[in-house]
Amino acid sequence: MSNKRRYFGTDGVRGKVGQYPITPDFVLKLGWAAGRVLAKQGTKKVIIGKDTRISGYMLESALEAGLAAAGLKATFTGPMPTPAVAYLTQTFRAEAGIVISASHNPFYDNGIKFFSSEGTKLPDSIELAIEAELDKDIECVDSAQLGKASRLTDAAGRYIEFCKSTFPSKLSLAGLKVVVDCAHGATYHIAPNVFRELGANVIAMGVEPDGLNINDQVGATDVKALQQRVVEEKADLGLAFDGDGDRLIMVDEHGNKVDGDQIAYIIARDLQRKGELEGGVVGTLMTNLGMEKGLEKLGIPLIRAAVGDRYVMEQLIENGWKIGAENSGHVILLDKVTTGDAIVAALQVLASIVYSKQSLNQLSQGMTLYPQVLENVRFSGDTNPLEAEAVKVVVEQVEAELADKGRVLLRKSGTEPLLRVMVEGEDDQLVRSSALKIAEAVKASC
Template sequence: MSRKYFGTDGVRGRVGEFPITPDFALKLGWAAGQVFSQQGTRKVLIGKDTRISGYMLESALEAGLAAAGINASFMGPMPTPAVAYLTRTFNAEAGIVISASHNPYHDNGIKFFSAQGTKLPDEVEHEIEAQIAKPVTCVESAQLGKASRIVDAAGRYIEFCKSTFPSDMNLKGLKIVVDCANGATYHIAPNVFKELGAEVIAFAVEPDGLNINAGCGATDTKALSAKVLEHEADLGIAFDGDGDRVMMIDHLGHQVDGDELMFIIAAFYQRQGLLKGGIVGTQMTNLAFEQAVEKLNIPFVRAKVGDRYVMEQLLEHNWMLGGENSGHIICLNHTTTGDGIVSALQVLAAMRYHHQSLREQLGGLRLYPQILINVRFKGQQDPLESAAVLTVVAKAEQQLGQGGRVLLRKSGTEPLLRVMVEGDNHTLVERLANEIADEVRRQCA
């Protein structure tokens, strides 16, 4: 887990617009340095993805840290989960990632990890936010922080990823197309799978600062699907810009999403006696997934959408496996945060153990059609408090019965209501989703 600072709105910002600017990054680095120094911290690691603004923000962030007396070690482009892992292995007091994950190149953000490779405690985040409001000061010259570079970071992380794959297995005989989204995994993921014996066809591994997540990666798998069919590969693996999400493509060119991948991992772990407790999903986890794990007698709970909420539920229940349909999967038996490469390796281990294809590993799991409509509303009317909207929702739920569900969720950043309906009848699901969306528009126009 990590904290994102996209600027003063706390959500997102664009370089060249407001609010993510070099002076904000400098001040954030200084504010974090002030808090870290009070805890005796002197060393932090800094990684980034491949978007062009990372160079600028990296320099500004380091300047702020140095002014607060904090030493910074740079790793260059590295996946977010790699920074979490290396923060632990290098015994650093904190790790920082400059990345906007699956967003387009013109967005960027800054994420923090604790010395344990987890999100910072809330009280530390609040202290940093409080320091941002203060004027920047500088320590004495003799106490300024120093900068250094870690040259073997990629190799260390590659070895870690390989260590999460069973030592008595390999990937020989598998042809895999690996889509790195022109992001932080471009120089790492292909090597992990090659060194485990697979024939790898690398795709979207030529970052230019502007092409991250553009028509490739976990958020757009159409090109990967075509590559799998073109090369008659056994499967395709797609990561997002910072490598914490994964999607897969089977040999027929069909996408296998995060829910399906998590089902494969859970079933494999259970058969091996490795599964600790149950599974944490989110409000968006497909109902068919919930029903499938119930048949396996695996406990399941839903968290709010967002990896931090999944992690909170995992820690509360003392479980080890959770994730989202977006492909952000957390395997706490191996790492401390969502890791696309590690998650993919768990799926591949299941395939090798059972001598089955990716499609065969899904068994009888068939996800229900899920329709999502974003409705913009105006004025002071809260659509979740509208009697007319709630009546339409109740009628929809009655028609769906046990074979479906309705979820209405407000965006945390803009006046949007996300209307989600899912069920085993696609025609019915689509009709009900549109009826609810239309009622929201009528009541909240």
């Protein structure tokens, strides 16, 4: 069997709705292929959740038909955060969980991602087996063996209680005014309730999904509206989730953005103070140098993984560590959950605020984010700008100028012929001019 995936990316199968592979016929076939492979594992029940995109109705119907043809029972949760589906898959002892979502993307995209019975991403071997099955013609099981579909009516309530259980029982959010932005996505009916039930005064926004407005100028990918609202309402802080609830960006009382690096730093420092930190923190190649320096001062090690929560998770498991993060807001806390969970991550920071009696702004002070500039340079598919001598020379010059107060990262995009040029350092002007200088050298070499 080939190890090259044709359909599965780092986060399932994703694309524009109506364009292959996010079409009803392909998703029906994917449901059948997954059903065939999972049935061999002994699976008979699959939990299926979705975010609030209009295409979710069409795709869950197609998935249901495919799974039923392979003899699997589908249990639907309705709109539910990705981490909630991972949790429910575990708690119901289902053999797999499926999420219909394109996470932080616009409404016209969608995707299908799978979780194992342990609530983790499917192993490579299972994904490859599903791809091999897709090459075959659909064969329906005997009528007596066809799968049935059912609906899980109390999914939201179960997940709300789970989230609350990760917050210290002796603490309360009473007295805190929190603006919660749900991106018109899957957390709209869950996140505000979690924080209200723990005592917070909650101002909710981004909680009126219409199938088309998910992630549209709201949520973790665009916090401008939240920043404005926090300042206007004189709130203690703001929380922004993305469309499927696995990314968190926070906003402090002054309207400053607090990203995934800073959130992980606050949580790691808090655990260290309690003597509960096991090992260090896993970041990515994009993790800000300021976080690395901040953790260094505390004596907490940082390992950089490739970009993508899948790779962060691999490093966490390999090292036996518990905290992983991407600056985009994916925060994985393996002592609490099996995947990135924005609500659970937010609760840990809020616990730190209540316990320490410090504001989010004060808790963020331990580390300083370095200016970071990213330039995308398009190149023709048959050239490799990373190998160009002129590019290497300019990179060496920039690295010498930045010394130990900055760094350069060049990496190819995994999906298109783009070279991503990232430069960060203490000096904002030097960082900007250096990024442009490297980008120009790349363009010239192409």
